[in-house]
Amino acid sequence: MRSYRRYRLLVPALLCALAALAARPTAADKEPGGGGDTGISAEVARLYEDAAVATQQYEAGRKEADEQRAKAQRAEALLDIQRRHIAGLNEDLGRIARAQYRSSGGLPVAAQMILADSPDDLMRGQHAFSQTNLAVNNAISKSRRAEARLTADEARAAAEWQALEKRNTQLAGLKADIEQKLEAARSQLQGQADASVAAGACRGAVRLDQPETGFTSAWVAPVETYELSASYGSGGARWSSRHTGQDFAVPIGTPVRSVGTGRVVRVSCGGPFGIEIVLKHAGGYYTQYAHLASVAVDQGEDVSPGQWIGQSGTTGNSTGPHLHFETRVTPEMGSAVNPVSWLEARGVAL
Template sequence: MRSSCRRHSWLVPVLLCACMVLVTQPTAAEGDSRSTEASGASEPGPRVARLHQEAAAVAQQYELVRREGKARRAEAQRLEKLLARERKQMKTLHQDLGRVARARYREGGGLPSTMRLLLADSPDELMRGHRVVWQTDLAVDQKVSRNLRAEARLAADEKRAATEWRKLQRRNAELARTKRAIEKKLEEARWSLQRQADASAAAGACRKATRLDQPDTGSKRGWVAPVERYVLSARFGGGGAHWANGHTGQDFAVPIGTPVRAAGEGRVVQVSCGGAFGIQIVVRHTDRSYTQYAHLAAVAVNPGEQVAPGQWIGQAGTTGNSTGPHLHFEVRNTPELGSGIDPVPWLLKHGVKL
């Protein structure tokens, strides 16, 4: 019996250890999952795209509040001018009343009515004079009351407009601080993305596609410009030291990380890194034309994928033979360099005016 107890006594710590291992294993798995999620969240591409949208939204809100504040300020100034004019009229009116009162006193206006009636040459004339004076006094009283009400109303309106303007000023100051903070984060994320892109382009090996949260492109959208906000720079056919036989596309000057859109429905036929174009994507469209998107910082699609008009397929950068952040956009008759046509009239033919 003692031998049996001894055999079972060593099993207890073993079983306890096994239970502890089973309990701790899911926790470790959860930690790995969180680590993977955190790693994905820290990818510079999606971070830049998200910050890009946040910055655009805050900038739009800032501009709306700024315009509203400007309108409120103008309204407060207008009311202030009207109030000053009303007060000036009241001052003039009081001065006129003072002059009338002094004149009437000098002319005997200070005598009692009975005495003036006895001394009057013509009682009828005196009564008519009384009526005129009474009507005049009534009109003056009405004008004074009207002016006082107008002054009070204008003062209240001016105070309300000034209060609203100050509120908008404070709101705009808050938005300006938020805007600066987002822009600082965005700038850091942009250059982090570009360093990653430069490394890929130098190695000639593209990183895997970084999926982006897609915007609402609309179900009936046909063709679009490859970027939403831009400044047109080098045009098709232009000369320069960077192009042996003229510029082969249309350049859109945009910040690093700007989402690049598929110009129309099609299929991705090429994603490559390295060379003069840096990181690039080529799409074959339903009308058998091809579009190229070059000097990218990141791609969001893989070869063979179907893309919709306006879909974010990559992010602009400055890889390859590039002097600054921009998107090089080409339209070709074949997927290869050398078959390019001017993108501007091609887009116009498809209903897109740059």
């Protein structure tokens, strides 16, 4: 399941915002030796948000680019119609010229007066001559106007296609630069987490600059954007019996959220779960968040729904970046219940 926020942005503002994000220095840029233990966690969190904004703006730009592409294609279709119209006008001019020649419409006025049998014949001849000339002039004028529109439309279509390609290149490049910085920071964060687990000592809470959540519900999913992987009760060689939680496949450094109001009853490192947090909720239930790369809360701290409590990683018995989420009736292993059903009963559909 994926959740994306979308905004319609003007192109100049979009590109300037992305450029500003891409230009932000990483923790390694700001501090010799790659920064302190807490610096990289905060930097990953910032870059994670920057990457999310960049993705939103990139998608908004792609949508606008698609609209521009459709507009250019419509312009091309109009050009084809105009070309056929001009070809028709040229055929009309040819028919008029041939009709003039056959009816002697090109005789001088003096010759027409001499050859006319009566004044009425002369007037009819003059009228026909005037009408023919008017038709020729109108056809020529229409042809010239159509050719002018064709030239302008061709130039406009070419300019739109060039702007489209330039914009797409800029958006892709700026987005890739942010993602490259984020990937490097994630690698550094995981390295520090592995060192903490190996030493059996957590680095302590890293206070992250969390944006306003604005949640109106009492319960939320433990991560915002994710794909479900190993499910509760599934078998596998990695577990002694059955899988006791629900795994959320997310990149290293993804902010992990408290699913509801609770209190931190455990923050630990080492063992099969690596870096983990256990929360106690009303009603006697507990939730566990395991294989983390960092923690953002201390034991005994109260938390609210959607509050960032740590960052995902791949510490402990883990084969790749993900969040292992459990729901329990005690804080200890062996008391897990199906976390998907538990969340669904509280209005959170995964």
